[in-house]
Amino acid sequence: MTSRISGSALLLLGLLSAGCARQRFFQPDARVPNAQVRTASPDSARVTAGRHYRRGPLHRALFGQHYRPVWYQPVTLPVLNLNRVVPGGLTPGKIGGGFQTTSMTLNGPTGRAYALRSLDKDPYKAVPKVLRHTFVLNVVRDATSAGNPYGAFVVPPLAQAAGVLHTTPRPFYVRADENQLGEASERFRGKVVLLEQKFESKDDLGRMFGQGATDLEESDDMLSEVYADAKHRLDQQAFLRARLLDLWLGDWDRHEGQWDWVAYEQPEGRTVYRPVPIDRDQVFFRFSDGIISWLISRPWAVAKFRTFKPRYETIEGYARNARFIDARALNELPRAQYLATAEALQKALSDEVISQAARRLPPEVYKLEGARLENALKARRGSLPQAALDFYRLQAREVLIPGTDEKERFVVDRQSDTLTVVSVFSVSDEKDKSETLLYQRGFRPTETKRLVLHGLGEEDEFEVRGKVRRSPIVDIYGGPHEDKVKDESRVAGLRRKTRYFDTKRNNEVELAPELNIKTTRGVGSYAFDRDGSGR
Incomplete structure (x- = not known):
């Protein structure tokens, strides 16, 4: 058994x-x-x-x-x-x-x-x-x-x-x-x-x-x-x-x-x-x-x-x-x-x-x-x-997209009522070094109801864009460092489709009239179970 x-x-x-x-x-x-x-x-x-x-x-x-x-x-x-x-x-x-x-x-x-x-x-x-x-x-x-x-x-x-x-x-x-x-x-x-x-x-x-x-x-x-x-x-x-x-x-x-x-x-x-x-x-x-x-x-x-x-x-x-x-x-x-x-x-x-x-x-x-x-x-x-x-x-019903303990830029592009594309780029501290694409996948709201993004370590950036009538819910979890969130998206209806979870301090949020900000004092707001222990 x-x-x-x-x-x-x-x-x-x-x-x-x-x-x-x-x-x-x-x-x-x-x-x-x-x-x-x-x-x-x-x-x-x-x-x-x-x-x-x-x-x-x-x-x-x-x-x-x-x-x-x-x-x-x-x-x-x-x-x-x-x-x-x-x-x-x-x-x-x-x-x-x-x-x-x-x-x-x-x-x-x-x-x-x-x-x-x-x-x-x-x-x-x-x-x-x-x-x-x-x-x-x-x-x-x-x-x-x-x-x-x-x-x-x-x-x-x-x-x-x-x-x-x-x-x-x-x-x-x-x-x-x-x-x-x-x-x-x-x-x-x-x-x-x-x-x-x-x-x-x-x-x-x-x-x-x-x-x-x-x-x-x-x-x-x-x-x-x-x-x-x-x-x-x-x-x-x-x-x-x-x-x-x-x-x-x-x-x-x-x-x-x-x-x-x-x-x-x-x-x-x-x-x-x-x-x-x-x-x-x-x-x-x-x-x-x-x-x-x-x-x-x-x-x-x-x-x-x-x-x-x-x-x-x-x-x-x-x-x-x-x-x-x-x-x-x-x-x-x-x-x-x-x-x-x-x-x-x-x-x-x-x-x-x-x-x-x-x-x-x-x-x-x-x-x-x-x-x-x-x-x-x-x-x-x-x-x-x-x-x-x-x-x-x-597996497509809810999709987990974690980053790493290095710097990354997450881009959520609500391209149409039938397609949302998520891309994750590695960001280098060297100014002359271009970003590297780590992850990219398209999602259809008929299959995927929720996308869960975790920035993990270092300073991460999250960009959400696109004006549509239908889209998966996007939940963004920051991390222990200062993260930036820029939400230019619009999804028709009364319910906000993008949520941001992090601590109340050391975060930068801009252009987010529809972003549902759920910050707390404790680090549990962005907790991520890496190994199955529940921590």
Whole structure:
């Protein structure tokens, strides 16, 4: 599921549930007990990802069948052997502090690092303390069965074909007597896990992500660089391609923490960041197949729990968790780019590619889910352009246009009743140096209701012009330094369409008879959340 469980969903569960939490919810060992173990070699084991998700008819009718048969289906997986899993072996590193997943870092002999994570989750900490010892905890834990435990292993060939950077996880079983993982050994014993390489050296980055890759950063660090200096830019086209792949896969949990960013060196000291989606835990999510789970997934409860079907459910639900990063990484692209990208993905994600990817499921799981998965992917591929247009309309409704901590000039040109153009220029202190165009995009009031401009640091200038009858609302947020605002625009009607937010002092406003000035004493008037922390 996710680390954030909504209050309305918990209230619904509380009303529908009673009793205490089960003391022993999870299977003690993934290895199939007392089974005639059929293995390809002595280094493999017959295991189940989660026998504890097997439920009776009444429970399945109320809470959903989900992927329960996949969780308790015995499969053959290799046994994790740190001495042989990669050339030179691995040694235990830092233990992770995952909110729901048991995780740690393993170190290789050449400086390469690997992430080891359990397939199953325990959302104990996601539940409010007052409910952690009630039946609600059982219900929330049981909802993990809505995810396909082997879904992440299907993604790499699809991402490769789509031109999206990706990791390549592998499944393993950790022996019940494992002791090579150091202090973390007890936490992992008897579990099914995935192992994937982490990219912590420049040699690894170049080998995996191509020439010019110099660094790998998390979203908050990447955004800090982008907002500090205009020489650091997001590859928005690459991000759009990745986000449309997310929609196609039904991966609704794509918040800013689910991305890494590869930094590529460019001429003249510039850097461009390209996205790497990580943690594909929620691809092919199947949730709304029970009475209570259907109610929980309604718009008034947890609308982001979208079920993977041949047809797309509401695009807004799929995109809800990614609103923060989408607003910052998709603010440049026009409608035509969404459609062109969707059509390119349709061609790249062929029947052969889909079949090859689905075959990465364990053979026993493929027999259960393979045909259904392939048919759904093909059907969703056919309607991907329409999904892309719906996604565009969602992103175009309100557009965020931040500057940087350097000097910029923002120009809002209300050219006609059907077109408003926003341009952002870098301003140099050197008088003989011309301005550099950083951003330009046209907006139609039928699609865009609000434009939000943030000057951030240094002294910025804002110019608004044009006389029209229709236009998006323009909200201008200054910054900690002295900013200038010049509003010569006119929009018909009684409601003022341009608003300016800043502190009461150190600002210069001119020619603004229709400007709605909303200054305050505190710096909160122009606050901008750079990294998702809410600050």
